[in-house]
Structure formats: structure tokens, C-alpha cells
Amino acid sequence: MGRQERLKAILSTMRQSSQISIGDICKSHGVSIITARRDLDILESQGLIERTRGGATIKSIAGDSPFFKNLDIQKQEKERIAKKAVEFVADGQVIAAGGGTTVYYVMKALESAPIRALTIVTNSITTAWAIINLTKPFNLIHSGGTVRQGSFECIGEYASTLFERMYFDSYILGASGVSCTGGVTVADFEERNLAEIIIQKSKNVILVADSTKIDHIAPYKICDLDKIKILVTDRQADQKQVENIKSFGTDVILV
Numbered sequence: 405m406g407r408q409e410r411l412k413a414i415l416s417t418m419r420q421s422s423q424i425s426i427g428d429i430c431k432s433h434g435v436s437i438i439t440a441r442r443d444l445d446i447l448e449s450q451g452l453i454e455r456t457r458g459g460a461t462i463k464s465i466a467g468d469s470p471f472f473k474n475l476d477i478q479k480q481e482k483e484r485i486a487k488k489a490v491e492f493v494a495d496g497q498v499i500a501a502g503g504g505t506t507v508y509y510v511m512k513a514l515e516s517a518p519i520r521a522l523t524i525v526t527n528s529i530t531t532a533w534a535i536i537n538l539t540k541p542f543n544l545i546h547s548g549g550t551v552r553q554g555s556f557e558c559i560g561e562y563a564s565t566l567f568e569r570m571y572f573d574s575y576i577l578g579a580s581g582v583s584c585t586g587g588v589t590v591a592d593f594e595e596r597n598l599a600e601i602i603i604q605k606s607k608n609v610i611l612v613a614d615s616t617k618i619d620h621i622a623p624y625k626i627c628d629l630d631k632i633k634i635l636v637t638d639r640q641a642d643q644k645q646v647e648n649i650k651s652f653g654t655d656v657i658l659v
Contacts, residue, residue, distance in 0.1 A: 405433060408544065411443060412536055415452065418462040425459035449548055452533065470554045471530055474505050478614045481638040482506045484659040486513040489576065489612050489636045495521050497573035500602045503528030503557040503595075504578030506612045511535050514542070525570060527563045527598060529556040552592065559594040567601050575606035580622035582613050582637075584648045587629055589622035596624040608633045611654075615640035618649075629654050 405413070410433050417432070418424050429440035444460045447453045453460040486509035493499060493514075501507055501524055511534035514522070520540065526532055527547040535544045547566045549558030577599060581589040588611060590596050603609055603626070611632045618641045629652035636657045637646075646656050 406541075407443065407446075408541060410435070411447060414443060414447065415462075415536060418453065418460070423456070423459060423461045428459070449546070452529070452536070471503075471505060471556055475508070477505075478616060478638075479509075481614045481640070481659075482509045482612075483513070485612050485614060485636045485638060486510040487516075488657055488659045489610055489634075490514055490517040490519070492608075492610055492634060493517070493519060493522070493574065493576075495519055498523045498525070498571070500524075500567065500570075500572040500575040500606060501526040501528070501531050502575070502577050502599060502602075503531055503555050506614060507531055507576055507578045508534050510576055510612055511538070514538060514540065525566070525572070527558045527567075529558070552595070555592065555595065557592075557595055557598075559592075559598060564598055564601055567598065567605060570605060572602070572606040574608045574610055575602050576610050576612060577603075577626075579611060579613050579617060579626070581620035582611065582617050582629075582635065582649070583619055583621045584629065584645065584652070586621035586625060588626045588632065589620075590624050590626060591622045593624050596626050599626045603627055603631055611635045612637075614638050615642075618642060619645045628652070 426437055426440045448455050454463050489510045490513045508530050511531055515538050523543040524535055525545040532546050547558055547563040549563030550560040551558055579588045580591045609632050615638045629649055632654045634655045639658045650656050
């Protein structure tokens with residue numbers, strides 16, 4: 405069993421019992437104490453667990469965060485968007501993925517997609533969590549960095565350095581606003597800065613946003629619409645706005 409599969413197994417055990425000891429990991433997976441500790445260090449660095457003396461407990465991140473408040477809003481629309489978005493992902497690609505609830509559903513939709521091999525790089529703890537819970541052995545790379553408690557996205561120099569040193573086939577991006585006048589916008593300045601870096605390193609940008617985000621402008625602009633190759637949104641989007649977005653060269657997919 406490789407490390408990725410072992411990490412998934414450790415998390416599966418912890419979801420059932422809420423905790424695990426280093427001894428349990430060694431016994432169940434036939435690894436050394438040092439390896440067990442390193443596995444827990446990785447999970448802790450991704451914000452998924454909290455280390456305790458001799459083991460770890462699973463970390464609850466639900467609380468009152470905006471992410472979890474928004475998870476069920478427009479859920480059916482987001483799931484349809486997600487199912488369509490994964491059609492633009494191909495086996496063997498290196499994908500960057502941002503944070504937010506729609507991107508979260510895109511990661512979950514990979515479970516039923518005919519894709520077997522991907523490298524997914526993300527700065528988002530919730531996006532990473534969705535990938536970890538897939539049964540497919542995708543290669544997951546998490547940037548680390550300073551965690552924003554509202555969105556669970558990691559920001560700062562540590563996160564930026566990773567993305568500056570990589571290239572991506574596609575970037576799956578969520579946004580707070582999509583507007584012909586304002587471009588693609590988000591609510592946080594540092595998340596905006598990181599997204600700009602990733603766009604520069606990506607061949608294609610796939611924007612996933614439900615219709616409530618269309619013709620809305622959030623405080624911080626990531627890019628103009630001509631940087632977006634594909635926008636996947638739902639059919640409730642204003643048709644005039646959709647046609648205007650298409651004029652920037654963006655392929656708009658309605659689901």
C-alpha cells in the first residue's frame with residue numbers, strides 16, 4: 405500500500421472512531437513508528453486532523469464557516485455544473501483546483517467520471533478533503549500555507565511558491581462574481597493574488613459558477629473574462645449576460 409492509499413485508510417478509520425494511535429497505524433499498515441508519525445504530520449499540515457500525544461483526533465471544520473453555510477445553497481445546480489466541468493478533464497493531466505463549494509462538487513464528480521489518473525494541486529483544505537475521499541488513486545498535492553478560516557483556503561508566500569514553480573493543463577476556478585464590467589472577482593485580496601498566479605501558469609481556465617454569481621461583482625478582481633476558456637453555469641443565468649460573456653471569447657456551457 406502506497407502512502408496516498410494509507411492516508412485515505414487512516415482517515416477512514418478516524419471518521420469511524422474520531423481518533424487513532426500511532427500504534428494502531430503501525431499494527432494495521434505494517435509501518436514503522438517514524439512512518440506513522442510522518443503520515444499524521446501530513447494530515448495535520450492539510451488541516452484534516454489534530455495531533456495528540458501518541459496519535460491524533462479528526463478535526464471538525466464545519467462550524468459556522470461561510471463554506472459550510474453555502475454548501476447546500478444552489479446544490480443541485482452546482483452538482484450539474486460539476487458533472488459537466490469534469491468532461492473537460494482528461495486522463496494524465498495536471499490540474500490546479502481552487503476553493504469554494506462549486507469546486508468542491510467538481511472534485512466529488514470525478515468519482516463517477518471515466519478518469520483514472522490525475523495530478524491535482526490545490527491550496528484549499530476542503531477541495532483536498534473531497535479528493536482524499538475519492539476511491540480513485542489520484543495524486544494530490546496540497547500547497548500548505550496560512551489557512552483562512554472562512555474559506556479554508558491556504559494563502560501566503562508558502563502557497564504562492566509552489567504554484568509559481570509548476571505548470572498546469574487546466575485550472576478549475578470558482579468565483580464570487582462573474583461580470584462583463586468587473587471580470588472574475590472574489591472576496592479576499594490574497595486569494596485573488598494566488599488565483600492570478602495560477603492563471604498565468606495554466607493552459608486553460610475552467611470557471612465554475614452558478615447563476616447567482618453572474619453579473620455580480622465582488623471586491624477583488626482576478627482577471628478579465630478573456631482569460632477564461634470555459635464558463636460552466638446553470639440555465640438560470642441571465643441570457644443577455646451569457647451572450648455578453650461569450651463576446652470575450654469564453655465558451656459558456658449552460659446545464
